[in-house]
Amino acid sequence: MMITPSPTTAPALCPDLENLLPPQRESLLRGLAGQLRVATRAADQNLGHLEEQLLRGGQELFRQMLEQAAQEKAAAAPPQCPHCQNKLRRLTEGHGTTIQTRWGNIRVRRARGYCRRCKRWRFPADALLGLPDQGTQSPGVQEIAALTVSKMPAPEAEQVVERLTGVKISAGTLARAARVQGQRAEEKRQRLDAHMSTPAGRDQQDGDLQLQLPLDPFTLVIELDAWNIRERDEHWGRSAALRAQGQEPARWHWAYGGTCFRLNQRAQTAGGRPVILSRGTVMTRGGVDALKEQLWAEAMRRGLGRANEVLIVADGAVWIWNLTGDRFPGARQRVDFYHVSQHLWAVAHTLHPDDEAAARTWVEPLLAKLKADASCQVITELEQLQARLEGAAQARVQKEVNYLHSQRARMDYGTAKQKGEPLGSGAMESTCRQYQARFKRTGQFWSQTGDEALMCLETFRRNGRWHLLFPHAQPPDPSKN
């Protein structure tokens, strides 16, 4: 027997909850249901139309609920300075402000008082609500700005945000908000990094960052690379004048990056593509010194202090090996295999400038020897070859012999294969390419502060630390580290 529930009125809400519901909820919900009804009956509308109706139609309902809840939260803020906790003086109520949220603008009234210690007027509710010192964006909108503008130019972000949330936030607002969040991320990174060099700082691994290190011995791999970026700099707008003086405006600047991971966190996808299950990345426009400090702190988080051994893999750039000797003394060093092979190919093309097949026939046995840890043999062969050459060809081969000599100790590719270690710095190079996809678009110019801030946001997200900037966001699952 079917029991049909008798139509009853909904139980009365306790007054406490009642306050959080908008007074016109009945009419808002009925309006929404009406729109859904139309869409369900329209033959040319699908589930997407229903989703759209709820997104657009639910906006006002949620906006009103948010406004009410925010008002209650603001009213509960203690009359203290949010910066120094000093009791505020000359407190007055009812100072209105408009806050941009992901459901549109809300109005909140809150108290204002004077902090004698900071010598400033304060709105304690603003800190409690998570509003920035400058600007009126809610934490949700701050996050939306940070996430989209670190991925795409602000005018595109404006369109994407409007399409996905139904709320229009101007490109200018998104760009400004993203920059503020990026600068906040930089400050946070600096604090985390400085903390890492203190004994208590090591707890970062087990606390906020949710990184868990294994008890078994492990090899920590660090890969480094650099790329260049176009910026608005001191020469901006003076290119013609500079060129007239015979100077070339310096507009391309270097971004330096590094990544660290435990060797046993390298794996393969079902399709055979190599992946790294968990790793820490740093990327900076602040020069090699900034990279050095950031990379050391990140390596510490990833187990530098407990690693059995450290392996540095990179291309042949001199700054890398200087940094390595300085910050990671005792680490094994490996020069990227592809990079070395390019030097051998240069010789091959010198010997066989117009015959690619002959060049390949010449180079392949040498590459095989490199892979079998026989770099000394390769160098000897090149030296013998060089003795038989003259002129430009001899100079060219000499140059490559010198290069190979300088890197001899870093070409242990046979050992690498045996131990399942990376032969090259491909993981970091592909990371650099991903950053470039955002920061190196045609016709796009950046300022150093602007790109460092946005890059820092991108790095926080990659490293699973987004929740440290936006506590309302879910932290990553620690079991995935």
Ligand SMILES: [Zn+2]
């Ligand atoms: Zn104060």
